[in-house]
Amino acid sequence: MRMRWFTILALALAIGLATAASPFASASPDGLERVAADKAFLDSGRLANVQEQAPVADYAVPGVGDARVATALAGFAGTLVVFALGWGVATVVRR
Amino acid sequence: MHIPDGFLSPEVAAACAVPAAGAVAYGLRRANRELDERRVPLLGVTAAFVFAAQMLNFPVAGGTSGHFLGAALAAILLGPWLAGLVLSVVLIAQAFVFADGGITALGANVLNMGVVGALVVGGLMVAARKVLGRVGSSRGVLLAVAGAGAWLAVVAGAAATAVELAISGTVPLGTVLPAMLGVHMLIGVGEAAITVAAVSAVLSTRPDVVRAFPVSQGAMA
Secondary structure, eight states, rough: OOOOOHHHHHHHHHHHHIIIGGGGGSOOOHHHHHHHHHOOOOOGOBBOOOOOOTGGGGGOOTSSSSSSHHHHHHHEEEHHHHHHHHHHHHHHHHH | OOOOBBBSHHHHHHHHHHHHHHHHHHHHHHHHHOOOTTTTHHHHHHHHHHHHHHHOOOEEEOOOEEEOHHHHHHHHOOOOHHHHHHHHHHHHHHHHHOOOOSSHHHHHHIIIIHHHHHHHHHHHHHHHHHHHHHGGGGHHHHHHHHHHHHHHHHHHHHHHHHHHHEEEEEESSHHHHHHHHHHHHHHHHHHHHHHHHHHHHHHHOGGEEEETTTGGGGOOO
């Protein structure tokens, strides 16, 4: 398979998963959150100041009424942003 | 396993940030030296896949979920140092864009979810080649290393997290370590399954881009 097609296919899979599957992911606390709740230190966690203005807090695009659509959009956009960042870093450091 | 700000003392956060930054800086140097043209898109795609898969929390026991971390997958595809770099890209985006994982805790998160697991898997790959010779980098052995390494990476990251929380005075080690290990020994099984499936898919389509696979070694020397 040509590298270009491999890249497109793998990126499409990542975007597809982040968009179509993320709204149906488990909403239960993850391992660390569960332990933090059980052992009573969850409340010591807080957002940093810069995170109060995070554009897509909690993986939900703001202003979208349907929670599942908000999550799907966050997955779609986030995967593209991370792909661009990774590609960009790799391109810059190779110079 | 993203640590938010407030869980760690400033001293522990700083003590984690130093080795994390060092590992990422070394990853950048390695990328500069050994990243050939084919691996530039692979680095982007690996980061994108890790981000996407991290969103897919799967249920484990009793109202708890787990999610993919990706350090093992990235280490097998790109080598352990570039894997640390990939995870730092993902974690920086998550912290600043999605408010997931703290800012002062970023170093600890890069260490726990990236560097520690990547080095565990890197060590396993080296050990497999030393003990088994050429067979040590065959497809079968590589998939076994992927599975075992992925599980170990999650458990090691959970242990590191527990130790950092304990040194910070947030929770006693005797309380947090068994709890973190218990739940992440389950989550690690999911990590292993996803890692083996992904490595297997890449080996079937583009084995030459897999850092740990012999046909690509010539390009890496």
